[in-house]
Amino acid sequence: MKTFGGPVLFLDRSDINTDEIIPAKYLTENSKLALKPYILEDLKLPGFDPLRDTKGKGVVVTRSNFGCGSSREHAVWVFEVNDINVVIAESFARIFRQNMFNCGMLAIELPGQDIDALLSLGGKTTIAVDLDKETITARGAKEMTCKFALNSFDKDLVQAGGWLAYADKKY
Amino acid sequence: MGKTITEKIFEAHRRDTPSDNNVVLDIDVVMCHEITTPIAINDLEERGMDRVFDPARIKVVIDHVTPSKDTKTATQAKILRDWARRQHIKDFFDIGANGVCHALFPEKGFIRPGYTVIMGDSHTCTHGAFGAFAAGVGTTDLEVGILKGVCSFRLPETMKITITGSLGKGVFAKDVILRIIKELTVNGATDKVMEFCGPVVDGMSMEARMTLCNMAIEAGATCGVCLPDRVTAEYLWPFIQDEYKNIDEAVVDFRKWHSDGDAHYFSEKTFDVSTLPPQVTYGFKPDEVKDITEMAGTMIDQVYMGSCTNGRIEDLRAAAEVLKGRKIAGNVRAILSPATPKVYSQAMDEGLIKIFMDAGFCVTNPTCGACLGMSNGVLAAGEVCASTTNRNFNGRMGKGGMVHLMSPVSAAAAAVHGALVDPREML
Incomplete structure (x- = not known):
């Protein structure tokens, strides 16, 4: 079973939408890998440089309603091909969240105060996810552990490696 | 306890209950366009699973970039076109017959009250205007839909949105839905179905109801839905006239999907639009x-x-x-x-x-x-x-x-x- 975690990319804003994650003009690509250089291209945050700041990251920590807008799974794939397989947020848009689990990736919801605490840890933070215990451990300016809850079906999808593998066996 | 229209549709289509919060539904219509489908097609081919669950229940259109503007979009169109032919999908709409999916497919009579509909497009919620459960999904959901005819959903709760009063001159369904989204905010309806009802909705054409349901996703909703009535039956009549003796009979039959009077709602909101200006x-x-x-x-x-x-x-x-x-x-x-x-x-x-x-x-x-x-x-x-x-x-x-x-x-x-x-x- 694959492990989840790594250095953290903090995106301190709510309502980051799919067009910001991957603009529609790149939806003409027919391979996931081709999306790689365009990650978060249209996201405007103070001091944020998408290519520089996503390099080497494995986890995104952000605020509420992450991934709102379009149904494009490209918004999940562009993280996947950049080796980011966990997004931790206060809440997600439904389709984005489902797309994450459908790809065997983790969309973890935490209360606002936990997100605040994570965001205060600073730029060099790393996060390790323990899927069995349903905890994340963050190491940055200090160390903290947060408990999360995963819907059992979502967990099954992650363990199966995604919805296609799950559904092909079962239906 | 009564049921909402969405609960009735879920009950009629439930294939599996993989957890307390999730259901897997049988899907009546899987719709495909050239932006989100080609990667699913390529993936199915690579896995040696290049087949479809039922070609009659798959509807395909090239609509996002048509006529193709460059080699990449031409390739996407070609992948979709070749696949539709190969899989004997009869309802495939190419240049000359193509149009924007959520306007074209209702026109063709593909959506009926009580249906479950998915598409790799967030504005699939439009089709709820017909009293269907219609949801936008990603490419993996679409791929499983194409292959197996099923899709998983969390059990959605319903927000009842009652629209009262009467629309002033120069004010339309678009103004109403913008006003509703303003009040709910962009994630106010996440994981919810927005059920639109009340005298203003009853008086709306199918076109106006589609405008209303189209933007449910902009408040985060899984689907917008209107209760199917005489307006719905009249719009669909050319396609359902073999199934019913007359429109009255269709109207009565459609009522089986209506939310019960004692149905449970997550929340209920009323919007009086009488003084609403253009938004x-x-x-x-x-x-x-x-x-x-x-x-x-x-x-x-x-x-x-x-x-x-x-x-x-x-x-x-x-x-x-x-x-x-x-x-x-x-x-x-x-x-x-x-x-x-x-x-x-x-x-x-x-x-x-x-x-x-x-x-x-x-x-x-x-x-x-x-x-x-x-x-x-x-x-x-x-x-x-x-x-x-x-x-x-x-x-x-x-x-x-x-x-x-x-x-x-x-x-x-x-x-x-x-x-x-x-x-x-x-x-």
Whole structure:
């Protein structure tokens, strides 16, 4: 079973939408890998440089309603091909969240105060996810552990490696 | 305890219950377009699973970039076209017959009350206007839908949205839904179904109901839904006349899907729209909405009329009323993309296309085009568009561009005025 975690990319804003994650003009690509250089291209945050700041990251920590807008799974794939397989947020848009689990990736919801605490840890933070215990451990300016809850079906999808593998066996 | 329409549809389609919160539903219609489907097709081929669960229940259209604008979009169209042929999918719509999916498929009678519908497109919620459960999904859900005819959903709760009063002159379904999104915010309905009811909805055409349901996703909703009634039956009559003796019988049958009087709702809200003025978005989120009077005088560069929200015949008729005998302002370029060939042809028969052209509009073929900044009217940085579409995200219609969402009548008035204006002054 694959492990989840790594250095953290903090995106301190709510309502980051799919067009910001991957603009529609790149939806003409027919391979996931081709999306790689365009990650978060249209996201405007103070001091944020998408290519520089996503390099080497494995986890995104952000605020509420992450991934709102379009149904494009490209918004999940562009993280996947950049080796980011966990997004931790206060809440997600439904389709984005489902797309994450459908790809065997983790969309973890935490209360606002936990997100605040994570965001205060600073730029060099790393996060390790323990899927069995349903905890994340963050190491940055200090160390903290947060408990999360995963819907059992979502967990099954992650363990199966995604919805296609799950559904092909079962239906 | 009674049930909502969505609970009834879920019950009738439940294939599996993989957890307390999740169900797997049998899907009646899987719809496909050339942006989100080719990667699913390629993946199925690579896995040696290049087959479909039922070609009759798969509907396919090339609509987002059509005619293809470059090699990449031509390749996407070709992948979809070749697959539709290979899989014997009869309902495939290519150039000459294609139109914006959420306008075209209802026109073809593919959506019926009580159906479950998925598509790799967030505005699939439009089809809830027919009393269906219709949800946008990603490519993996689409791929499983194509292969197995199933899709998983969390059990959605329902927000009952009752719309009362009567719409004033120059105020339309678009203004109503913008006002509702403003109040709910962009994630106020996440994981919820928005059930639209009340006298204003009862009095709306199917076109207007589709506009209403189309933008449910902009409040985060899984689906928008209207209860199927006589308006629904009359719209669908050409396609269901073999199933019922007469329209009355269809209307009675449709009632089996109606939410029960004692159904449980997550929340209930009432909007009295009697004094609602025309609405417009001002920012980069669809809940950033103001009365258009507050934005009057905002200069624009482009007007875009079309899309799955407002490219239907009723929209064109309403806009043409403003444009008749008038010219667009010198600082504006204006684009009309009728949503389907039928809308286009009907607009020609009714003399609407001539009104648009005489006013100075460029009339293009049906396509999603500029709505998502892929072709057909992309903005340059710093440009402003008065648009009848559904999303105003930063960069949506072109990097650095600004989109103000509004009704077709407000967009037509802006075209003539060269700036945002209260359209009621021009009616």
